[in-house]
Each structure stands twice: as structure tokens, then as C-alpha cells.
Amino acid sequence: MEKLTKPATGKGPGDWFVGEVWFDQIYRGEEPSRARVNAVHFPPGAHTAWHVHAMGQTLHVTEGVGLVGTRDGQVIVMRPGDTVHTPPGEWHWHGATVDCFMTHLAIWDGTGDPDVPETTWGEHVTDTDYEKAQS
Incomplete structure (x- = not known):
């Protein structure tokens, strides 16, 4: 058995996030494991840009209230203990509501192929779409 060391907290890049994320x-598996786990901390109003995961992604909320939105307009409200899965290839965004912090565990798998990205990032969610998701 081995204790895994946890790297320092990092700030989310502005190309991927709106707000101070x-x-x-927590974990980045090495072959044969391809598991990835991050704890992501969103202040009120912060959220991701549109993105898609080659192998899908599971989000598990540990505190606060968050949202997950898809290209077809579906929005899911997430609260502590809720788990939401986005399948491979589904464009989505997620983050905090405008008035509440939110932390979730982001769980996904690497592709196992260095030429295939785990995550592909798109444009930022429009202010109109983010505000509409609040209702």
C-alpha cells in the first residue's frame, strides 16, 4: 500500500472557466489505471465553458448547489449527495448557481491514447444561457 501525495490547489484557467474556480x-491513475478525480470549488456565479469528455464524466456534489447544462437545453440542479453522469461525447457545462458556492468531485477516465484528448474545451456559456439555467 502507498500513501498518495496530493498536489497543491490550482486555479482553473480562464479559457475553461468563468470566475475564480x-x-x-485527488487522483490521476497511471497505466493500467486511467481514472482521474478532482475536487473542483466554484464560488457563486462560476462555471465551466462548454466541454466534452471522450470517456464521459461523473460529477458528485459534496457541498453547495450547482447546475449542469447540455446543448439541448436540459439543466439539472445538483445538491450535496447528488451524482450526475454525462456520457462520452455529450457537450455540457457545470458550475455554481448565482447565489451559492458549490464543490463537486469530477471523475473521468483518460483515453489511454496520448493522441486522443480526455477533454475538449469549447466556447464560454453565454450569459443569457447561464442566467436562463437559474430558473
């Missing part, structure tokens, strides 16, 4: 990498 911070994350802790």
Missing part, C-alpha cells in the same frame, strides 16, 4: 487533483 479552484481545483485539487
Whole structure:
């Protein structure tokens, strides 16, 4: 058995997030494991840009209230203990509501192929779409 060391908290890049988002990498498996787990901390109003995961992604909320939105307009409200899965290839965004902090565990798998990205990032969610998701 081995104790895994946790790297320092990192700030989410502006190309990927709106607002001051911070994350802790909890686990990054090495072959044959391809598991990835990050704790992601969103202050009120912060959220991701549109993105898609090659192998899908599971989000598990540990505190606060958050949202997950899809390209077809579906929005899911997430609260502590809720788990939401986005399948491979589904464009989505997620983050805090305008008035509440939110932390979730982001769980996904690497592709196992260095030429295939785990995550592909798109444009930022429009202010109109983010505000509409609040209702």
C-alpha cells in the first residue's frame, strides 16, 4: 500500500472557466489505471465553458448547489449527495448557481491514447444561457 501525495490547489484557467474556480487533483491513475478525480470549488456565479469528455464524466456534489447544462437545453440542479453522469461525447457545462458556492468531485477516465484528448474545451456559456439555467 502507498500513501498518495496530493498536489497543491490550482486555479482553473480562464479559457475553461468563468470566475475564480479552484481545483485539487485527488487522483490521476497511471497505466493500467486511467481514472482521474478532482475536487473542483466554484464560488457563486462560476462555471465551466462548454466541454466534452471522450470517456464521459461523473460529477458528485459534496457541498453547495450547482447546475449542469447540455446543448439541448436540459439543466439539472445538483445538491450535496447528488451524482450526475454525462456520457462520452455529450457537450455540457457545470458550475455554481448565482447565489451559492458549490464543490463537486469530477471523475473521468483518460483515453489511454496520448493522441486522443480526455477533454475538449469549447466556447464560454453565454450569459443569457447561464442566467436562463437559474430558473
